[in-house]
Amino acid sequence: MSTTESTTDDLWVRRFHPVADSPHRVVLLPHAGGSASFFFPFSKxxxxxxxxxxxxxPGRQDRRAEPGMGSVGELAxxxxEALQPWADRPLVLFGHSMGAVLGFELARRFExxxxTQLGGLIASGRRAxxxxxxxxxxxxGDDALIAEIRALSGTDSGVLADEELLRMVLPAIRADYKAIETYRCDVDGSAPVLRCPISVLTGESDPRVSFDEAKAWSRLTTGGFTFRSFPGGHFYLTPQQDQVVAAIGEDVAAFANLAIG
Structure with missing residues (x-):
């Protein structure tokens, strides 16, 4: 598969807006219950x-017939493996919530x-x-799981409004929650495990992440570390899309400068 082609038929990777001459790539990793299309406006x-x-x-949208994976390690x-054909340019990993932990585990695998193609990690909406x-x-139970995803407001409103569709995707959402809730990092933070820089973005009123928990990401790298907070809760990035896109752009540029230096 040529990396200049659209990948709508690829199981793992969606490339909504190909940029053939970009010097780097940003990889967007969704939250638990999320799909690639959540990031369509960010990609644009x-x-x-x-x-x-x-x-x-797996387990959602065009992959809804597949079982979800209940392990962060298995997903990572x-x-x-799916990202290998795309690693011909520096990759910046951006993950939100569960995606941030997946980004961390992917960074460990690349290192x-x-x-030498790992530019850096941007961890959003997730404690270290x-x-x-x-x-x-x-x-x-299903009702409690539905109440949780409604409360966080991260699942597509069309899915939440369609009871039959929602029940259909619940197994995949449950698998995601199992993956992140049973994940245990095999390091204690006493010594950094990554060399790449880490940038952390978080919502100021996120009930799932305190500022101290977010800033603890700094203990995981010998590279640079930056921290930004934005108005909003766990899904602050939706109403703050312009600011988040700007922050990603700034981080990509900063990571590139660190690599050159």
Missing amino acids: ALAETTDVLSVQY DAIY RAGS PITYREENVHQR
């Missing part, structure tokens, strides 16, 4: 300067393999993997 906005890849997890392994909260949403 970023396409002015960069090539954007949006990851599609599969996504890492373990000795790749070395901080823990006991969560068991994936063990609750």
